[in-house]
Amino acid sequence: MADDGMLLNFELPSDAFTVQKTFKGGNWKDRLTARKSAEWGRQKAQDRAAAATRIPDFGEVQSEDEEVILSESRPSKKARTGEAPTPKHATAARLRIPKEPHRGDVLPKTSNGEVISSLFTFNSAPKEAAAKAMAVAKHDDDDVPVEPSNAPLSDELATFTNLGLSPSLANHLLNKLGMKAPTAIQRKAIQQLCAADTDAFIRAETGSGKTLAYLLPIVQRIADISKHMKAAGQDFTRESGLFALVLAPTRELSKQISTVLEGLLSCCHWIVSGIVIGGEKKKSEKARLRKGLNILVATPGRLADHLNSTEVLDVSKVRWLVMDEGDRLIELGFEQDIQKIVSVLNLRGRMPATVPGLPERRTTVLCSATIKSNVDQLRSIALKDPVSIAVDPSEHTGDGSEPKDQAFSAPSQLKQSYAIVPAKQRLVTLVAVLKQAFKRKGTVMKCIVFMSAADSVDFHFEVLVGESPAGDDTARLPSTNLSRSGKIPQGNTIAEARTQGAAKACSSPDSTVQLFRLHGSLQQLTRTNTLKAFATCSEPAILVCTDVMSRGLDLPNVDLVIEYDPPASKDDHLHRIGRTARAGKPGRAMIFIMPGCEEGYIDILKESKSRNLTRHDADELLKKGFSPATGVVADHSWEQAATDWQLDVERWTTEHPRHVEQARRAYQSHVRAYATHVAAERKIFDLKQLHLGHLAKAFALRDKPGSIRVPGQRPSSAAGAKGREVRRAHAGKGVGVNAGAKRKGGSAMEDVDAGAMMDEREGRIKMFARVKAMGGASEFNLG
Numbered sequence: 001m002a003d004d005g006m007l008l009n010f011e012l013p014s015d016a017f018t019v020q021k022t023f024k025g026g027n028w029k030d031r032l033t034a035r036k037s038a039e040w041g042r043q044k045a046q047d048r049a050a051a052a053t054r055i056p057d058f059g060e061v062q063s064e065d066e067e068v069i070l071s072e073s074r075p076s077k078k079a080r081t082g083e084a085p086t087p088k089h090a091t092a093a094r095l096r097i098p099k100e101p102h103r104g105d106v107l108p109k110t111s112n113g114e115v116i117s118s119l120f121t122f123n124s125a126p127k128e129a130a131a132k133a134m135a136v137a138k139h140d141d142d143d144v145p146v147e148p149s150n151a152p153l154s155d156e157l158a159t160f161t162n163l164g165l166s167p168s169l170a171n172h173l174l175n176k177l178g179m180k181a182p183t184a185i186q187r188k189a190i191q192q193l194c195a196a197d198t199d200a201f202i203r204a205e206t207g208s209g210k211t212l213a214y215l216l217p218i219v220q221r222i223a224d225i226s227k228h229m230k231a232a233g234q235d236f237t238r239e240s241g242l243f244a245l246v247l248a249p250t251r252e253l254s255k256q257i258s259t260v261l262e263g264l265l266s267c268c269h270w271i272v273s274g275i276v277i278g279g280e281k282k283k284s285e286k287a288r289l290r291k292g293l294n295i296l297v298a299t300p301g302r303l304a305d306h307l308n309s310t311e312v313l314d315v316s317k318v319r320w321l322v323m324d325e326g327d328r329l330i331e332l333g334f335e336q337d338i339q340k341i342v343s344v345l346n347l348r349g350r351m352p353a354t355v356p357g358l359p360e361r362r363t364t365v366l367c368s369a370t371i372k373s374n375v376d377q378l379r380s381i382a383l384k385d386p387v388s389i390a391v392d393p394s395e396h397t398g399d400g401s402e403p404k405d406q407a408f409s410a411p412s413q414l415k416q417s418y419a420i421v422p423a424k425q426r427l428v429t430l431v432a433v434l435k436q437a438f439k440r441k442g443t444v445m446k447c448i449v450f451m452s453a454a455d456s457v458d459f460h461f462e463v464l465v466g467e468s469p470a471g472d473d474t475a476r477l478p479s480t481n482l483s484r485s486g487k488i489p490q491g492n493t494i495a496e497a498r499t500q501g502a503a504k505a506c507s508s509p510d511s512t513v514q515l516f517r518l519h520g521s522l523q524q525l526t527r528t529n530t531l532k533a534f535a536t537c538s539e540p541a542i543l544v545c546t547d548v549m550s551r552g553l554d555l556p557n558v559d560l561v562i563e564y565d566p567p568a569s570k571d572d573h574l575h576r577i578g579r580t581a582r583a584g585k586p587g588r589a590m591i592f593i594m595p596g597c598e599e600g601y602i603d604i605l606k607e608s609k610s611r612n613l614t615r616h617d618a619d620e621l622l623k624k625g626f627s628p629a630t631g632v633v634a635d636h637s638w639e640q641a642a643t644d645w646q647l648d649v650e651r652w653t654t655e656h657p658r659h660v661e662q663a664r665r666a667y668q669s670h671v672r673a674y675a676t677h678v679a680a681e682r683k684i685f686d687l688k689q690l691h692l693g694h695l696a697k698a699f700a701l702r703d704k705p706g707s708i709r710v711p712g713q714r715p716s717s718a719a720g721a722k723g724r725e726v727r728r729a730h731a732g733k734g735v736g737v738n739a740g741a742k743r744k745g746g747s748a749m750e751d752v753d754a755g756a757m758m759d760e761r762e763g764r765i766k767m768f769a770r771v772k773a774m775g776g777a778s779e780f781n782l783g
């Protein structure tokens with residue numbers, strides 16, 4: 001490599017290594033060196049000639065070096081004649097790219113020696129098995145109308161009053177909240193929790209109304225307490241006592257639960273609720289607690305903190321404790337906080353209560369779409385002889401058959417599909433899918449695209465927006481955030497740049513699509529505002545985000561979920577796709593899978609009992625997305641259009657140091673995240689099988705993978721992928737992950753609250769890095 005460079009720099013004559021030369025003069029050492037150098041050069045030239053004549057088979061995996069050699073050896077195709085040059089062609093000309101690349105073409109190197117490989121060559125072919133699955137999938141796709149599994153019940157007897165709710169609460173649901181009948185899980189949960197004081201697991205599909213399933217009985221029971229107090233001549237006020245606690249893993253979810261609760265309480269205004277989730281001054285939270293609350297929604301870290309330091313927080317009358325997304329609370333390492341909260345509740349709950357109608361014992365409820373009743377940690381921490389409240393599977397399978405894994409089923413009306421897309425074509429296919437989805441105004445109102453890393457979200461946001469608002473790429477960042485060279489300085493600097501823009505890449509002339517980005521590295525205020533803006537946006541909109549958005553959030557009118565990067569586990573998959581097809585509404589979800597071992601994921605998709613599983617191929621999607629909307633579609637014109645788009649993005653990336661750095665960060669973070677799949681799925685997502693060179697093209701990079709380096713990494717992702725493995729190891733062993741951190745002066749409390757609101761992968765990685773730094777997790781070998 002070094003020799004190559006030297007030889008080029010010496011500007012040797014073209015025949016330097018082909019004509020035998022006799023060296024005269026100098027001493028014997030000089031003559032020997034000259035002869036050896038000439039022999040080496042001849043050998044090198046012969047090797048190159050041999051390599052240039054060898055054409056790899058279609059699908060053969062090629063190293064980047066081979067691609068370079070091939071691209072040098074192939075003559076460019078002649079330019080098409082008789083066609084007015086378009087700006088796209090001008091781009092191709094500048095890069096000296098053949099104007100009509102087609103299958104088999106490998107585009108040449110740019111003047112700086114970067115490789116431009118064709119989108120359509122040397123891609124891995126799908127496995128035979130996938131082709132068979134396609135036949136099955138197509139069969140499954142027969143549009144048989146499917147009864148929604150998470151819709152409100154249509155049974156005449158299924159009314160809220162029949163379940164034990166007061167007529168005033170039932171009327172409020174009907175008249176103010178537009179809810180005529182309960183869903184299946186609500187029917188079961190409300191009946192159980194209104195009548196008994198036993199602990200419970202509530203497990204039901206995403207979007208089936210679990211929030212109201214636990215909130216309604218709590219509100220009803222507290223309303224009953226207020227009646228008892230009135231009968232005993234006592235006034236019920238906000239100071240009467242804190243009766244219920246609801247814990248949720250993220251601030252967003254806590255806020256959502258709190259909003260739903262406030263909506264319910266508007267019919268019984270004497271019951272007061274509040275929220276403590278951090279992100280604002282503890283002083284104002286303390287002030288709220290001091291005034292008195294009857295129901296409190298909180299993140300576990302923040303509540304544990306208040307139990308430590310806020311004396312006015314009296315939990316002696318708490319009789320309902322709910323842990324929403326219970327499995328995620330444990331996964332995120334909140335086990336220690338929950339343990340602490342439960343032991344404080346146990347201790348203070350022993351004090352004799354003087355409130356008429358207050359139940360003797362506390363009811364603890366765990367709730368999730370993927371919770372398994374055998375989660376030992378949860379059982380041992382908080383539950384005593386819990387009853388399992390789940391919807392009878394036969395109600396949904398239609399044929400009465402028992403599904404394999406009750407905790408792994410998607411809403412029946414949700415149409416799932418998978419797209420087999422080679423690494424090189426990922427980006428361009430994503431754009432094709434989005435273009436197609438938003439082609440006709442009103443077809444798709446909202447779409448969520450899940451990615452595995454915050455850097456990747458940032459990069460794709462910029463690519464899809466297409467240009468900077470002021471026409472100056474550096475203008476969007478505060479000047480203090482940029483170095484003089486225009487490069488992103490080390491650290492998390494682009495995080496607070498804009499989070500909304502028009503998605504040029506997938507808008508059509510008659511419909512502008514709005515684009516939003518969201519991840520855990522954004523500040524809380526930015527996150528709250530962005531989420532609100534996406535939820536209330538009246539134009540078609542896309543949200544590109546990490547898994548921070550995957551749990552529990554209920555956003556209106558989400559018609560399509562795209563899992564561009566595969567989820568870390570099959571549970572995460574269910575929660576992601578569950579952002580659509582909620583409460584009986586229709587919805588579609590598509591996951592991108594690469595040909596090869598990733599096709600093994602199709603079996604997992606089938607496990608979720610999707611009756612509408614369909615297969616797509618990249619060519620089909622590209623053709624739909626890149627064919628002109630009107631007029632006759634010329635053969636392969638879509639290939640040209642797709643190639644032009646990809647080249648434009650590559651040029652946009654490579655021509656600006658900031659863009660190239662952003663693309664490299666995204667690429668690196670993506671690869672790191674790829675290594676963090678749960679052990680059971682690592683054979684499917686096998687890092688060793690990943691073609692890094694091809695993957696780089698999906699990040700519009702022309703660098704060889706080995707040379708993709710980023711000066712400084714986003715702090716939260718810098719600790720690498722091992723953090724996830726550590727977390728899994730901890731969860732599996734039942735070890736409190738933040739235990740080590742907590743011993744060190746309470747800083748963990750902030751970690752946990754930060755973790756609660758952050759992108760899960762990033763948050764965990766950061767937290768484990770700290771634990772390791774304190775020597776608490778050395779056995780996990782954090783890199």
Ligand SMILES: Nc1ncnc2c1ncn2[C@@H]1O[C@H](COP(=O)(O)OP(=O)(O)OP(=O)(O)O)[C@@H](O)[C@H]1O
Nearest residue numbers: 152179181182183206207208209210211552554583
């Ligand atoms: N009985 C009902 N009738 C009509 N709509 C309802 C009913 N119950 C709940 N909904 C609506 O269904 C949607 C989903 O509810 P919710 O967020 O509680 O679902 P979930 O089961 O908790 O979902 P996830 O598992 O994703 O957290 C909400 O928009 C809610 O307003």
